[in-house]
Amino acid sequence: MADKVLMKGNEVIGEAAVLAGCRYYFGYPITPQSELPAYLARRLPEVEGVFLQAESEVAAINMVYGAASAGARVMTSSSSPGVSLKQEGLSYIAGAEMPCVVVNVVRGGPGLGNISPAQSDYWQATRGGGHGDYRTLVLAPNSVQEMADMTIAAFELADRFRNPVLLLVDGILGQMMEPVQLPAPTTYDINQKPWALGNPNPRKGGRNLCSTIFLDVEQLEEHNWHLYQKYQVVTDEFAKGAYKHLAVETHAVDDAEIVLVGYGIISRILKTVVEKARKRGIKAGLVRPKTLWPFPSQVLADLAAKTKQFLVVEMSCGQMVEDVKLAVDGKKPVFFFGRTGGTVPSDFEILNEVDKLVRPD
């Protein structure tokens, strides 16, 4: 306890990145994530790292591409409109299989939207977001402590699968303060990245090349199926429980007649809803996807055999609800409740929805 510090979510991502061995950050300020670059602007020079405020988000993501190609642990961050700008670069990075961590502290959209918290970038995050056949791993913490732990995990996963990993957090998580036990520092070995520029490649005439250009149609098809196979490996490893601590959390689901599903800050509110519902005699439970891609479908599929119905709650007009419906596969009804535009639903209004579903009369 004595070692704990009180930190903002945005700050802790910065500190955890440093602890993960990240020494390069490229970004551009935008509310509500600016405390993250502000933190690293001060912190990275202390560890002989590089903080660079790029001229735009587009420039920043391409600097990430460069540093990742050289084998470094590198991160960028932004909020919704800024992450939209990064999508082209993200597609290049995924295509070239370069590991990096991208943080989206989500605010209200579409367009300029507003600076209030939202979860309306789920589709963009989990469906690729940019052009071409590619996937990014997406982690969704729900506390400042988990933001620290998942930032470290994001760097490990990125290196493990040579793929961009997204940390998807809403504005509240970025801004709120909670006590946190900072994780132990980790290291990585650039020699374990034989593909990195600067490392010798005996097969290709001594030099590595990081590229996404495949003019030859057969070559591009081969490359795309290679990427597809890699995403299958990611999905299989998650499905087999290799990343159990990162995948999903369940709460009071064993006897639940209604299962609530929510990620990020919503899951904190849903936990209160479950407690209040049970006090009213309603057997409610909670499934919280911690990793959004690969989506923890099996847990929901298993529960579909036991529970009566699902209620998905999001700070959007309904995005993750599609993944829940795919997982439940029509076996039980899946309902949705959402608030958008920067409004965070209260436990009372969600409880009312639960009441209406359980006691329709």
Add this chain to the structure above:
Amino acid sequence: MSQPFGGPEQVTFLIGGLGAGKTELALNLSVWNASQLGPGQAHLLDLDIINPFFRVRRLRADLEAAGVVLVTPDARVQNGDVPALPARVWGTFEQPGFPIVCDVGGGELGLRPLARLTDLAGKRPVQVLCVINPYRPGFQTPEQMVAAMRRYSELSALTITHLVANPHLAAETTPDVFWSGLERLRAVAERVQVPLAFAMMSDTLAATFGDRLVMSTAGTARAGGFATLDGMPVFVIRRFWEDPWHLGRKEEDAPPLGPTGA
């Protein structure tokens, strides 16, 4: 402790780092002032140009119900992140007869607007409270705290008159956390020769001290306000953002603002 509050002309500037607890103190101090002076007297100036969510303007209705006059940016830019100060700030300083609490936002950049106000505020008795939570990163050692205080003075062009201790770890604050954090701040106060005005304490923690906590006005620890704990001055506050996802919004079972017993 010198009594740093409540004079009718008193201007109180709250300065400190990002997440030190300035806004929590500004809210509670204004509500306490209103409870002592009656409605329409205690003014709270929202000079927060940094923090996007946890700022006093979101609590307008609650504050006005408690008798606080809130001076905040134009409604059209209320939810923006433009660095705009409310025009009424200048007029508020010119009018005599009531205490003013100035909340600034979001750390060091947020302190800059204060430098614009010092001439105006100088016409009234001014106190500058520097709020420090020793559990924030960058505030662990006395050297760090002293250096931070120097930076804040430079940025705001204000001389710190009092330190305010805010030793807490949110929901994980125990008496041990409180006392050991306070001890570190006492050492800093000694070193810089700035008086420690009081320690902030949540109503939840205050309730655990039972009879050891003596409120300065009638009422319970839950109602908040000034008190002494084993003879030491404390200010019992309600944490407006205990569940931050409510963004300070009043829930159906939330108690009304202000010392109910006063």
